[in-house]
Amino acid sequence: MKKLASELYDLLQIIAPSGKEERVVHYIKPKMEKWLDHVWIDHYGNLLGERQYGTGTGPTILLSAHMDSVDGVEPDREVLREGDIYYSSAGILGADDRAGMAIVMAVIRNLGATAFNGKLKVAFTREEEIGRRGSQALDMAWLHDVEVAIVVDRRGNRDIVTSFADVQPFCHPSVGQFFEEAGRMCGMPDWKAVRGGISDACTFASYGINSVNLSAGYQYEHTWDEFVSITSCKETVQLILAVLDLAGKRGVGFVNQAQV
Numbered sequence: 198m199k200k201l202a203s204e205l206y207d208l209l210q211i212i213a214p215s216g217k218e219e220r221v222v223h224y225i226k227p228k229m230e231k232w233l234d235h236v237w238i239d240h241y242g243n244l245l246g247e248r249q250y251g252t253g254t255g256p257t258i259l260l261s262a263h264m265d266s267v268d269g270v271e272p273d274r275e276v277l278r279e280g281d282i283y284y285s286s287a288g289i290l291g292a293d294d295r296a297g298m299a300i301v302m303a304v305i306r307n308l309g310a311t312a313f314n315g316k317l318k319v320a321f322t323r324e325e326e327i328g329r330r331g332s333q334a335l336d337m338a339w340l341h342d343v344e345v346a347i348v349v350d351r352r353g354n355r356d357i358v359t360s361f362a363d364v365q366p367f368c369h370p371s372v373g374q375f376f377e378e379a380g381r382m383c384g385m386p387d388w389k390a391v392r393g394g395i396s397d398a399c400t401f402a403s404y405g406i407n408s409v410n411l412s413a414g415y416q417y418e419h420t421w422d423e424f425v426s427i428t429s430c431k432e433t434v435q436l437i438l439a440v441l442d443l444a445g446k447r448g449v450g451f452v453n454q455a456q457v
């Protein structure tokens with residue numbers, strides 16, 4: 198997973214506030230094309246892709262992160278590294294949600310080595326920070342067969358967000374338990390289902406798709422104190438690979454088979 202750190206660094210260099218995501222698309226689209234069967238930009242400017250693994254008879258999973266950052270990236274700032282941490286010399290870092298994108302890309306590169314044998318769909322969305330406009334513009338017909346939507350846009354590490362506060366559940370409780378089980382199986386038993394804030398998971402859940410929002414390794418997002426831990430990013434990649442491996446082994450309907 199060496200590439201994750203350098204790709205995250207590249208993504209952090211790109212200034213792309215809400216509505217101006219084109220430079221992120223320009224950077225990441227050719228990399229997606231290397232690994233996915235189809236990559237395209239939808240009518241709203243969301244960057245989408247999909248790939249079938251193995252027989253393709255397993256579950257369909259959506260991986261998603263948002264391409265925009267909030268305003269506040271200083272044009273002349275430097276992205277600095279200390280140990281496994283990236284931070285900004287001034288202003289916000291913008292790892293919310295470039296870290297989520299780097300994690301999704303690392304999953305794509307490593308998924309072929311797992312038992313996953315379904316279809317992977319990838320959605321890098323626009324304008325999450327100004328009201329989830331990109332995810333709300335996605336074609337619902339494209340999402341109809343998605344069994345679980347995995348959004349990677351939560352601060353910190355080891356959080357499996359399964360609801361927006363106590364306002365909107367994102368999924369059946371068995372889905373959070375399935376992710377916790379995958380965490381235990383890959384040596385990270387402290388991944389826990391928790392309540393969280395607003396993310397594109399709110400959108401996918403509103404379509405009736407079982408959804409979660411996973412930690413992306415950044416902290417203090419939207420402030421000058423923001424930083425991101427490369428180690429935490431890699432741990433999220435490992436969790437998602439474990440989830441998809443287990444989903445491949447259990448097959449379609451796996452979300453209903455979680456063991457408590």
Ligand SMILES: [Zn+2]
Nearest residue numbers: 263293294350
């Ligand atoms: Zn975010």
